[in-house]
Amino acid sequence: MMMNHREHIELEKVLPQEIEARSFEIITEELRDTPLIPGTEPIVKRCIHTSADFDYAKSLVFTEDVVKHTLDALKKGASIITDTQMGKAGINKKQLAKYGGEVYCFMSDEDVARAAKERGITRAAVSMEKAAALDKKLIFAIGNAPTALVRLYELIQENKLHPELIIGVPVGFVNVIQSKELILSLKEIPSIVAKGRKGGSNIAACICNALLYML
Amino acid sequence: MMMNHREHIELEKVLPQEIEARSFEIITEELRDTPLIPGTEPIVKRCIHTSADFDYAKSLVFTEDVVKHTLDALKKGASIITDTQMGKAGINKKQLAKYGGEVYCFMSDEDVARAAKERGITRAAVSMEKAAALDKKLIFAIGNAPTALVRLYELIQENKLHPELIIGVPVGFVNVIQSKELILSLKEIPSIVAKGRKGGSNIAACICNALLYML
Numbered sequence: 095m096m097m098n099h100r101e102h103i104e105l106e107k108v109l110p111q112e113i114e115a116r117s118f119e120i121i122t123e124e125l126r127d128t129p130l131i132p133g134t135e136p137i138v139k140r141c142i143h144t145s146a147d148f149d150y151a152k153s154l155v156f157t158e159d160v161v162k163h164t165l166d167a168l169k170k171g172a173s174i175i176t177d178t179q180m181g182k183a184g185i186n187k188k189q190l191a192k193y194g195g196e197v198y199c200f201m202s203d204e205d206v207a208r209a210a211k212e213r214g215i216t217r218a219a220v221s222m223e224k225a226a227a228l229d230k231k232l233i234f235a236i237g238n239a240p241t242a243l244v245r246l247y248e249l250i251q252e253n254k255l256h257p258e259l260i261i262g263v264p265v266g267f268v269n270v271i272q273s274k275e276l277i278l279s280l281k282e283i284p285s286i287v288a289k290g291r292k293g294g295s296n297i298a299a300c301i302c303n304a305l306l307y308m309l
Numbered sequence: 310m311m312m313n314h315r316e317h318i319e320l321e322k323v324l325p326q327e328i329e330a331r332s333f334e335i336i337t338e339e340l341r342d343t344p345l346i347p348g349t350e351p352i353v354k355r356c357i358h359t360s361a362d363f364d365y366a367k368s369l370v371f372t373e374d375v376v377k378h379t380l381d382a383l384k385k386g387a388s389i390i391t392d393t394q395m396g397k398a399g400i401n402k403k404q405l406a407k408y409g410g411e412v413y414c415f416m417s418d419e420d421v422a423r424a425a426k427e428r429g430i431t432r433a434a435v436s437m438e439k440a441a442a443l444d445k446k447l448i449f450a451i452g453n454a455p456t457a458l459v460r461l462y463e464l465i466q467e468n469k470l471h472p473e474l475i476i477g478v479p480v481g482f483v484n485v486i487q488s489k490e491l492i493l494s495l496k497e498i499p500s501i502v503a504k505g506r507k508g509g510s511n512i513a514a515c516i517c518n519a520l521l522y523m524l
Binding site: 105121143144179184210217269276292 | 324395
């Protein structure tokens with residue numbers, strides 16, 4: 095027979111619609127001694143909400159006026175490119191559609207897989223080329239593949255791409271740190287980058303959502 | 310004009326098909342002084358691969374023989390229930406389908422939304438009831454909602470559910486720690502739990518994938 099241990103475990107009584115607000119209260123309280131850049135707080139807090147990892151209060155780097163610039167782009171119908179289906183799944187597409195934007199992920203496309211195999215590069219890199227060919231205002235939300243960031247860097251250097259924003263938060267161990275540094279070296283490109291190894295598709299998606307909820 | 314800083318940033322040369330193996334090598338090397346439970350290593354390492362967060366080497370708790378039991382269940386066609394579309398998007402559905410399993414997420418279902426509103430509980434809790442009514446072998450991969458874990462605990466206590474496995478890795482600040490403790494108190498239910506606040510849909514999905522890749 096199973097023992098009922100529930101009496102020893104006290105659940106906090108919070109209504110479903112109040113869970114998120116209560117979580118942000120706790121995060122705000124725990125961040126009280128951590129200085130944040132004015133205007134970026136909702137983004138930093140949402141990253142911590144998504145990960146329970148307070149490292150993001152220190153690792154996130156914002157270019158000047160990036161929030162204002164991105165909100166303007168979103169209002170003008172900018173679309174979002176992700177490097178994983180998970181990232182796409184996590185973005186609030188209803189909120190984005192209100193302003194005319196869509197989310198694209200080309201990672202599972204057959205032409206992308208074929209070109210990647212033929213050229214010996216990653217599908218993520220080919221996906222970025224496919225995105226760059228779109229005639230739209232573009233926000234890149236990269237949570238997985240450093241090779242996507244490297245290809246974005248090259249496309250920008252080659253003058254083939256002028257993104258509204260690059261969210262550079264791939265996670266991992268091979269060229270992750272370097273790929274983020276490449277993006278940070280592009281002084282004229284608005285970016286939000288999580289320095290170091292950490293990040294993820296969930297972080298990329300939640301940064302998009304934080305921006306969408308600021309509209 | 311943008312300056313080209315690339316010469317200062319050295320990229321490691323790794324072929325696309327070798328990036329994952331190289332990442333696991335680095336993780337294995339950095340874990341050399343951390344004892345892991347034999348047989349659970351691929352799961353712990355994949356969680357670190359997904360998050361770049363070595364806390365998982367200490368926070369993951371496994372019930373006895375959980376890996377063997379789960380692999381048996383997957384071979385017999387067990388299906389997976391997630392509490393987010395992101396989690397569903399991240400699971401290798403092709404690999405699961407080879408053995409007859411599917412991934413279900415009921416969070417966006419209209420009947421679930423309606424019942425949740427009427428009853429004043431979360432959609433995640435209602436989703437668990439909908440899943441429990443399926444006549445299938447079930448693995449629950451919970452990366453977001455502690456209320457899903459609480460409802461699973463209750464359904465099991467009420468003898469309405471006998472899951473093959475509960476992956477209890479919701480992330481956050483409200484009842485997250487307690488909900489995990491509830492699952493751990495069910496001594497006869499196979500579980501993999503990330504103690505503490507950390508977890509996420511990405512972690513839930515990657516634990517599923519680690520198990521699928523062990524088949």
